[in-house]
Amino acid sequence: MSDPNELLDIHGAGGFLNVSETSLRRWTNAGTLPCLRIGRRRERRFRRADLLAFMEHQPLRPTRGEALPAIDAPQRLVDQPITVTQGSHLCAFYDSDLGRATLAVGFLLDGLREGSVVYLVASARSAKHILKYLKQKQPSLERDIGAGRLVVSDYQKSWRAQIKEFELRLTAAAAAGAQSFRVFGDTWEMRKKSSANSFVDYETAYDQFIARRFPVVTICAYDVRRFSGRAVLDALKAHRDTFRYPIERALA
Amino acid sequence: MGLSTEPVAAIHGNHLCGIYGTDAGRLDLAVPFLLEGLEKGSVCFLVAPSTVLKDVAEAMKEKRQSLDSDIKAGRLILTEHQKTPAAQCRFFEIAMKKAEDEGVESFRVVGDMWGLRLLVSASEMVELELGFESLIVPNFPVVALCAYDARKFTGVELLDALKDHADTFKFPMRMLAD
Numbered sequence: 001m002s003d004p005n006e007l008l009d010i011h012g013a014g015g016f017l018n019v020s021e022t023s024l025r026r027w028t029n030a031g032t033l034p035c036l037r038i039g040r041r042r043e044r045r046f047r048r049a050d051l052l053a054f055m056e057h058q059p060l061r062p063t064r065g066e067a068l069p070a071i072d073a074p075q076r077l078v079d080q081p082i083t084v085t086q087g088s089h090l091c092a093f094y095d096s097d098l099g100r101a102t103l104a105v106g107f108l109l110d111g112l113r114e115g116s117v118v119y120l121v122a123s124a125r126s127a128k129h130i131l132k133y134l135k136q137k138q139p140s141l142e143r144d145i146g147a148g149r150l151v152v153s154d155y156q157k158s159w160r161a162q163i164k165e166f167e168l169r170l171t172a173a174a175a176a177g178a179q180s181f182r183v184f185g186d187t188w189e190m191r192k193k194s195s196a197n198s199f200v201d202y203e204t205a206y207d208q209f210i211a212r213r214f215p216v217v218t219i220c221a222y223d224v225r226r227f228s229g230r231a232v233l234d235a236l237k238a239h240r241d242t243f244r245y246p247i248e249r250a251l252a
Numbered sequence: 253m254g255l256s257t258e259p260v261a262a263i264h265g266n267h268l269c270g271i272y273g274t275d276a277g278r279l280d281l282a283v284p285f286l287l288e289g290l291e292k293g294s295v296c297f298l299v300a301p302s303t304v305l306k307d308v309a310e311a312m313k314e315k316r317q318s319l320d321s322d323i324k325a326g327r328l329i330l331t332e333h334q335k336t337p338a339a340q341c342r343f344f345e346i347a348m349k350k351a352e353d354e355g356v357e358s359f360r361v362v363g364d365m366w367g368l369r370l371l372v373s374a375s376e377m378v379e380l381e382l383g384f385e386s387l388i389v390p391n392f393p394v395v396a397l398c399a400y401d402a403r404k405f406t407g408v409e410l411l412d413a414l415k416d417h418a419d420t421f422k423f424p425m426r427m428l429a430d
Contacts, residue, residue, distance in 0.1 A: 020375070021375040022374065022375040022378045022412060025375055025378050025379055025382065026378060026382065026415075026416075029382040029386065093407075093411045093414070094411075095407075095408050095411050222407070223407075224406070224407030224408045224410065224411045225407070225408060226407070227407045228402075228406065228407055229271075229400075229401075229402040229403065229404065229405040229406055229407055229409065229410045230273055230402045230403060231407065232271070232402065232407050232410045232411070233271045233272075233273050233402035233410070234273075236271065243421050251411060251414055251415050
């Protein structure tokens with residue numbers, strides 16, 4: 001059995017928790033993860049027991065038999081509702097699958113609770129991962145899906161087809177009495193199907209034909225493991241509403 | 253695009269990140285921020301590689317004729333990055349303490365972060381940001397702008413930068429440049 005007092009260096013501790021050294025530095029500086037400092041360079045050493053205690057206090061623990069989800073920040077699936085103006089077209093950024101779930105769950109949950117029809121547009125694999133966490137917070141999830149209050153779909157093959165799809169779906173739902181909508185889109189899936197320029201066209205068309213025409217709040221979620229720094233800057237410029245949204249709901 | 257000279261409504265203690273995608277965008281971020289600091293009587297630091305120091309100083313000179321005397325009098329300090337995050341924080345501590353003892357009441361800092369990234373790893377960059385946030389921001393009347401070149405930094409590094417500069421979301425539109 002491992003000695004709980006064994007000291008790991010930052011590389012070993014990162015491997016133990018399956019997180020980056022950057023996250024460890026941030027958590028120790030914030031005081032949420034204890035560490036010892038040794039030597040003239042004050043290098044960090046971590047007790048195995050402290051790492052285990054830290055891991056156990058993460059909000060998203062795996063159920064028995066599952067692998068530990070990749071925790072790359074001490075995040076919370078936030079329960080407090082956030083008021084967002086209809087028509088807001090926001091971007092958000094994540095660097096882990098858990099980060100994506102964190103962004104999506106809070107946002108979609110707010111929508112369901114306020115009575116909006118909510119759309120999750122993502123690959124089947126990503127949607128499954130998000131829904132697993134959403135169900136923990138919304139036990140009636142299957143009924144919501146059955147009743148069309150939560151619509152899960154993959155992206156269409158082209159950005160034009162995707163815009164058309166949104167128009168048709170939102171128009172039909174509004175005609176059926178829906179008063180408001182939320183859309184969470186995992187944008188890498190659309191980027192994979194289009195060139196960089198076409199992707200910009202998609203964002204522009206979405207803003208013009210969907211975000212400004214329907215009572216909808218939208219989050220375009222960007223996976224920074226895939227998108228370049230330049231793309232992050234372009235996304236921020238194209239989603240100026242983002243800066244009216246709480247930062248902890250936009251970065252994960 | 254011409255350089256904006258509109259004031260930035262920043263307050264002491266703001267630790268902001270700016271993101272730019274062109275050399276002109278870097279000037280758009282740095283020049284008005286530093287000029288405003290000089291106008292307000294702040295001591296201003298620009299920490300960047302030598303070529304960037306030269307470009308920014310030349311652009312500032314077009315807007316402020318007294319720039320050479322500002323540099324000579326120590327009101328504008330142009331310097332390259334120290335070799336480690338700890339040394340960089342120590343540099344700011346010593347320089348700001350000395351300036352405060354001489355009666356200076358406020359500071360502005362622009363750091364062109366790619367210059368530091370060339371010297372240290374991505375995780376050590378975070379070390380500097382956290383050190384600045386805990387050692388400099390609470391202890392000195394400073395407004396700091398860490399400028400990130402989107403052409404050089406990865407998406408993951410920019411997300412880290414945004415997470416480490418929560419103040420940025422209070423002043424977003426002045427913090428993004430072409």
